[in-house]
Amino acid sequence: MPVTLSSARVLRILRQRGRTRYSISQPCSRPRCVAPASSSSSSSSSSSSSSSYHKHTVQEMDGADLWGTSKDLYEKAGGVGGGGRVRQHINPFKKELQVPSEAVDFTKIYEDCSLPLEIDVGCGSGRFLLARAKRSGGRSNFFGVDIRGKLIERSNKWAKLLGVDSNVHYFTTNATVSFESALSKYPGKVTLVSVQYPDPHFKTRHQKRRIVQDDFIAQVGRVLDPAGHVFLQSDVLEVLVDMHNRFESSPRFRVGTEQEIAAFALSNGCLGSSDGEVLDEDGWIKENPTGVPTE
Template identity: 40%
Template sequence: MASSSRSRLMLQLQSSPRLMLRLSPFLAIPSPSSSLSFSSNFRVSSSAQPTLQQPYPRSSEIVALEYADLNLSYNLDLGHVRIRQHVNPLSSSFSVPAQVPDWNQVFADPTLPLMVDIGCGSGRFLMWLAKRTPKERNFLGLEIRQRIVKRAEIWAKDLALNNIHFLFANATISFKQLVESYPGPLVLVSILCPDPHFKKRHHKRRVLQKPLVGAIVDNLMLGGQVFVQSDVLQVALDMRNQFDEVEALKHLDVSNPAILCDSEGWLLSNPMGIRTEREIHAELEGAKIFRRLIAQVIVQAMYKVGKIR
């Protein structure tokens, strides 16, 4: 985006209440979220003649601004790349586990704490985090849409990031063997706005199923966290309920009063310091984002053999 265009877009954003949030338990200080407000692109003047106001920026423009400091190239010979293209993870084409990479080849230091983003989409969210914590954490993005993964790999290479890696993988099939082979601790798992698969008969296609919950809990370090969010309440409730059934996990607002939640226990703000692309699109459409941040409070290996009740 040219600097002049970026300046004009910034002025539009500053005049609108729809501002980016910057808050994170790792990178910034939490603060309450701001509400979104919307109005028509038209207003009526004193002469009752409609006049056209300057329209709000499109969500794609705000996404570009949110990730502008990555300076990514979009002139890639990959054809049209659809982020929200739904696929059937139960298809035989996605039943083969992803090959475990040589962690010494993909990360400069494979002993660093690992964050795994399940369903990482374009990867920009994860690259933004990786760029800001190059010596503190490694990042692994798992995505079931292969063309999106190819683009993310090109971007990560262009950014010369040696603490991030993307894999074409069905997380339900591959997560367990991937994280169990990783030399360092698993410190954070995120599942952000996964495909909702609305029809009841398709709920079995949703990414978060009991085997994946078990694999996350079994491998998460003590104090490690799980961050889930969705703009679809039924999906958010499904994810929350599955993790709430695990005694070893507790929602962070229970022990940390600085974590601000609404009356239903949903986080008021994104704790990561950067919004995902789907999150931006949904908020601009007036949707509420339902978020939950959970921590491992019991050493699961001891819990499983009955040493902790």
């Protein structure tokens, strides 16, 4: 069943009080649920720290950010479809978003559908998967899902311009409703599902809009390979705890052990923290085990 892991550390580069926490779940007859701590490249919940972060990455990479996207790539892709700004908040209960998507025909998307598939739910601009694909070297396929169609359109342009579109694809849908229906016909194994920095929906009456609901977890459990992982990440403790607890209480998932988290990190080329500890004093994963920063 899949396993769930969790961790966190203070983001001193971005803000003194901000903490990004991670959790991992994995199947061992059930999938594992993993939640790791954030790296300096993790996003912040405040707009000021978020913008200072992006400024930091551009300075570090001399015009290209940590995921390989650059000003030149933005210009070639022509911005987001339709121009203007992308709405950050879309009501997932809109009528058209409550209809389950049809199964994706992956044979028309990927060159080799026998490869393991990694899915990023709420992928935003999709940079996380672009970087994962670069590190993979063609050994996996990557599928990003987001409710905002303009971002998805641009992400697919980026994948094509970067020459990774045979392994990376983005799809517009409401994952809470359509995760299983959209993924049901993938021929290979689904080995990783990540949910990173989802909209916290702080207001009590809006919390039903959060991505991770019990039905979503059941859908993930039916799609994810029994040896797969679920990776959870947030800089809002309440949100991460809610996601982590929901996965942990599911009969389809279990929390990963320190040894399993360490093995997952090592498989991604991550050597762990300098003190050799996987978890912090609160039981959250100390270092991001995916090897790739999140937007």
